């Protein structure tokens with residue numbers, strides 16, 4: 001959706017919004033898939049409610065993009081503008097056992113920042129690509145750690161009230177790759193409470209997780225991590241592997257030959273290639289195991 005030529009764009013600029021016309025979202029996602037639209041960078045948190053009201057009044061559909069590492073975006077001209085928080089120099093500070101971090105910060109960067117200040121617990125999250133905000137929204141987890149366990153407060157733009165609010169960790173539900181945040185809520189900042197641990201010990205834990213990840217996941221290829229959630233008590237990756245589907249393709253979308261629950265963009269995959277592959281694999285798993293796999297990746301398609 002293009003709004004850069006509309007009078008609205010001047011009003012947005014006055015609210016501290018930076019407008020980038022015609023951005024290709026394939027450059028903003030780890031899958032390298034996604035069509036084009038205008039991008040609005042929200043430089044001032046305090047004006048976000050006003051920006052949202054303006055977009056609603058003008059009936060401009062919008063979606064919020066974080067690190068772009070767990071999303072599959074449609075091809076072609078997109079029917080929404082994309083909102084984004086500025087990623088340069090996001091705020092991070094530590095006070096005792098509390099870490100205060102901007103949602104736009106890189107998740108791994110945050111783990112390292114805290115580790116250097118002798119705050120641990122999040123070693124398992126080190127190799128999970130993406131932003132802190134995205135990790136919060138999805139309750140990202142790996143190797144027995146979930147970010148939700150450490151959350152004490154989240155500052156967010158709450159779509160239901162149209163205001164910026166601070167929510168206590170106890171009032172948020174963090175489940176497996178799911179939280180009680182509404183899809184339109186925008187994460188802004190988080191306060192985490194982390195256990196004290198010597199940097200050297202944290203580093204040793206980080207190394208172990210990095211090794212495991214390197215040994216089992218296709219880290220140098222374009223992917224969105226795991227495509228499906230694991231069904232209760234089961235493993236999507238193992239089932240897909242047992243079906244002999246590693247290397248199985250639809251156009252340039254391919255089941256990784258390293259980890260069967262990672263689907264990679266092996267060239268110029270389109271969103272439709274990827275969706276065809278997802279449906280095909282889901283159908284084969286259903287036929288063989290009688291189980292309906294649920295997407296872990298978030299789909300942006302009208």
Ligand code: EPU
Nearest residue numbers: 142143144216225226228229230235237238241258259260
């Ligand atoms: N397996 C296979 N073949 C494969 C892949 C896995 O047989 O191609 C087997 C493994 O040998 C293992 C079991 O399946 O016995 C589980 O595999 P793995 O340990 O790789 O973990 P996973 O359940 O596939 C989950 C998360 C990952 C996270 C890892 C490590 C989900 C959907 N995936 O994967 O998270 O990195 O555990 O903790 O929960 C993500 O969220 O995008 C993601 C990649």
